[in-house]
Amino acid sequence: MRPRPTIIDVAHAAGVSKSTVSRVLQGDDSYVKQETRDQVHRAIRRLGFERNALASSLRTARTYMVMLITPDISNPFWAELARGFQDTFEKQNYSVVLGNSDWDKHRETEFLAKARRNRFDGIAINPAGVNKQELRAIHIPSVILGVREDFSTFDRVGSDTYNGVLAALEYLYALGHRRIGFIRGKHESGRGYVRLRAYQEFCKHRGLPIDESLIPLVPFDLQGGRRAMEILLDAPRRATALFASNDILAMGAMQLASERGLRIPADLSIVGMDDIYPAAMTTLPLTTMAKPKYEIGCQAAKYLFERIVGDAPPNGRRCVLPCRLVERQSAAPPAL
Amino acid sequence: MRPRPTIIDVAHAAGVSKSTVSRVLQGDDSYVKQETRDQVHRAIRRLGFERNALASSLRTARTYMVMLITPDISNPFWAELARGFQDTFEKQNYSVVLGNSDWDKHRETEFLAKARRNRFDGIAINPAGVNKQELRAIHIPSVILGVREDFSTFDRVGSDTYNGVLAALEYLYALGHRRIGFIRGKHESGRGYVRLRAYQEFCKHRGLPIDESLIPLVPFDLQGGRRAMEILLDAPRRATALFASNDILAMGAMQLASERGLRIPADLSIVGMDDIYPAAMTTLPLTTMAKPKYEIGCQAAKYLFERIVGDAPPNGRRCVLPCRLVERQSAAPPAL
DNA sequence: CTGAAAGCGCTAACAA
DNA sequence: TTGTTAGCGCTTTCAG
Numbered sequence: 001m002r003p004r005p006t007i008i009d010v011a012h013a014a015g016v017s018k019s020t021v022s023r024v025l026q027g028d029d030s031y032v033k034q035e036t037r038d039q040v041h042r043a044i045r046r047l048g049f050e051r052n053a054l055a056s057s058l059r060t061a062r063t064y065m066v067m068l069i070t071p072d073i074s075n076p077f078w079a080e081l082a083r084g085f086q087d088t089f090e091k092q093n094y095s096v097v098l099g100n101s102d103w104d105k106h107r108e109t110e111f112l113a114k115a116r117r118n119r120f121d122g123i124a125i126n127p128a129g130v131n132k133q134e135l136r137a138i139h140i141p142s143v144i145l146g147v148r149e150d151f152s153t154f155d156r157v158g159s160d161t162y163n164g165v166l167a168a169l170e171y172l173y174a175l176g177h178r179r180i181g182f183i184r185g186k187h188e189s190g191r192g193y194v195r196l197r198a199y200q201e202f203c204k205h206r207g208l209p210i211d212e213s214l215i216p217l218v219p220f221d222l223q224g225g226r227r228a229m230e231i232l233l234d235a236p237r238r239a240t241a242l243f244a245s246n247d248i249l250a251m252g253a254m255q256l257a258s259e260r261g262l263r264i265p266a267d268l269s270i271v272g273m274d275d276i277y278p279a280a281m282t283t284l285p286l287t288t289m290a291k292p293k294y295e296i297g298c299q300a301a302k303y304l305f306e307r308i309v310g311d312a313p314p315n316g317r318r319c320v321l322p323c324r325l326v327e328r329q330s331a332a333p334p335a336l
Numbered sequence: 337m338r339p340r341p342t343i344i345d346v347a348h349a350a351g352v353s354k355s356t357v358s359r360v361l362q363g364d365d366s367y368v369k370q371e372t373r374d375q376v377h378r379a380i381r382r383l384g385f386e387r388n389a390l391a392s393s394l395r396t397a398r399t400y401m402v403m404l405i406t407p408d409i410s411n412p413f414w415a416e417l418a419r420g421f422q423d424t425f426e427k428q429n430y431s432v433v434l435g436n437s438d439w440d441k442h443r444e445t446e447f448l449a450k451a452r453r454n455r456f457d458g459i460a461i462n463p464a465g466v467n468k469q470e471l472r473a474i475h476i477p478s479v480i481l482g483v484r485e486d487f488s489t490f491d492r493v494g495s496d497t498y499n500g501v502l503a504a505l506e507y508l509y510a511l512g513h514r515r516i517g518f519i520r521g522k523h524e525s526g527r528g529y530v531r532l533r534a535y536q537e538f539c540k541h542r543g544l545p546i547d548e549s550l551i552p553l554v555p556f557d558l559q560g561g562r563r564a565m566e567i568l569l570d571a572p573r574r575a576t577a578l579f580a581s582n583d584i585l586a587m588g589a590m591q592l593a594s595e596r597g598l599r600i601p602a603d604l605s606i607v608g609m610d611d612i613y614p615a616a617m618t619t620l621p622l623t624t625m626a627k628p629k630y631e632i633g634c635q636a637a638k639y640l641f642e643r644i645v646g647d648a649p650p651n652g653r654r655c656v657l658p659c660r661l662v663e664r665q666s667a668a669p670p671a672l
Numbered sequence: 673c674t675g676a677a678a679g680c681g682c683t684a685a686c687a688a
Numbered sequence: 689t690t691g692t693t694a695g696c697g698c699t700t701t702c703a704g
Contacts, residue, residue: 006682033690283620
């Protein structure tokens with residue numbers, strides 16, 4: 001394999017200077033005579049020249065690379081968001097490097113350092129441990145995945161969880177349910193408890209009592225969902241419907257409920273949240289409040305891109321995308 | 337934000353030449369007096385110097401970046417494989433750029449071109465459209481995801497699908513099933529039909545007749561699974577058990593079966609393949625022949641890394657990881 | 673053990 | 689419209 005041709009080889013072959021080659025490489029408006037341009041293009045083709053992005057980046061300080069830091073790409077929620085992000089940046093000819101933080105600040109920090117060393121043009125991150133100052137200190141245009149109030153000076157894009165939960169609850173209410181359980185996810189701690197607040201607001205608004213035995217707090221996983229369902233089943237007065245803070249919890253609950261012989265939705269309605277990939281594949285497809293994962297990825301990419309090219313306002317922007325109810329089959333009116 | 341300090345700034349601050357700084361930057365054995373080394377380190381810390389990976393790469397022709405091209409990261413199968421791949425390369429301080437080919441040759445080719453332009457050190461790919469020659473022509477160390485005989489000169493890592501299918505079928509047989517359906521996925525076309533071959537071999541070996549009405553051919557998606565189940569239900573003599581070419585097909589089949597009132601596994605046993613993320617979350621957890629997705633990613637990364645550092649044999653290696661039966665609850669002995 | 677000097681391949685003033 | 693000339697920040701001989 002002979003050494004790859006450089007811009008100089010092309011210049012020679014085309015009988016021009018390397019600046020001229022560089023100019024046509026940059027395409028568009030660069031003032032180069034049509035004839036010269038064609039000559040250069042021919043030479044490029046003939047030699048099979050490919051511009052060395054490294055050299056170019058070193059000179060221009062633009063790498064056309066961005067880093068996307070999420071907790072875990074093997075989690076379908078993040079995978080879908082990542083897909084939206086990538087698809088959008090791909091159109092601008094950017095490459096995206098993925099980092100899985102595993103909710104670990106140390107790992108996250110490593111990725112940020114890497115982004116700096118490699119002079120990435122931008123960063124999209126769902127902050128696990130770093131704070132606003134630390135991210136600021138990276139000095140790379142960034143966008144926050146999720147509406148985190150503690151990152152208010154950054155562009156942020158997330159979904160309207162609060163109203164999503166409210167709407168899910170109202171949906172159940174409209175179906176006729178008056179005793180509605182709520183599975184809380186433990187991981188939510190620290191930041192907000194938006195879902196719980198929405199639940200409380202809903203109960204208050206509808207004049208429903210808040211029964212502690214109906215709002216189990218469990219880890220955000222399948223086991224958590226199962227455990228929550230056990231608790232709910234033991235409640236002195238059982239709920240007729242149930243909202244789970246995410247689909248995984250909902251699926252766990254569904255599993256246990258049907259093992260215990262409950263029929264869904266006849267005996268118990270269940271509504272999840274997120275609409276992750278598996279939600280449509282349960283034996284009884286799950287009704288859920290979908291989060292616009294892919295769209296969040298797209299919007300985050302747009303914000304970040306604008307910031308990179310300097311086409312964004314100085315202040316952090318905030319984009320809250322609406323959730324959307326996906327009616328499948330796990331929710332129905334209560335039995336009489 | 338002042339300009340970032342360069343190796344020269346460090347050199348000045350430490351009172352040495354930039355060559356020396358470069359030497360200590362490269363760590364290890366480089367012959368630099370301990371005292372000088374410390375001096376440099378102090379200067380580095382003091383100035384907050386971070387080596388510019390671009391400049392370094394331009395000079396050394398090593399980027400510490402690899403590209404991973406899979407059909408779709410939002411598909412849990414690939415997401416898990418990607419995770420294994422990333423985790424492994426991360427330990428070597430590499431970054432991985434993801435490309436989603438969407439089974440499209442054009443997109444795939446674009447990613448390969450990008451890998452060349454950016455002088456990536458390696459490529460891992462599940463080839464959608466490119467062939468051996470085309471990939472060869474990229475001249476970047478590569479590893480093939482999947483045991484593709486048409487890429488025999490490359491390192492390849494995949495799973496033992498043939499024996500996996502056989503084992504799944506034998507499992508059903510051992511449970512007592514003698515009439516076993518088989519859902520074929522249409523996408524498999526072109527390359528091999530390994531699964532079908534395994535089915536045929538199994539039937540032959542066990543002296544079971546091959547009943548065309550029991551081996552529907554459908555698209556590789558949820559709808560396909562449902563459709564297949566419809567066909568199976570219409571069969572003159574129904575199967576008591578069913579192997580689906582992948583979990584999605586199995587889940588679709590399960591959905592339709594239970595809508596039709598069949599009880600699983602009492603009336604029908606179902607075994608899937610892959611063990612993707614959602615398989616454990618169906619209302620009745622799916623028994624499935626797991627493919628070592630994460631491990632494939634890890635092994636592919638290892639092969640690729642060895643190839644990159646020149647620590648691999650000249651000929652393409654081939655690693656076929658075994659599948660593993662995950663017994664959950666969708667399969668049981670047939671009703672009498 | 674350390675420094676000087678020559679690039680890696682490209683871009684961007686500045687001239688022409 | 690094109691060429692000349694300096695670098696971008698780092699690594700790597702080659703001397704010393």
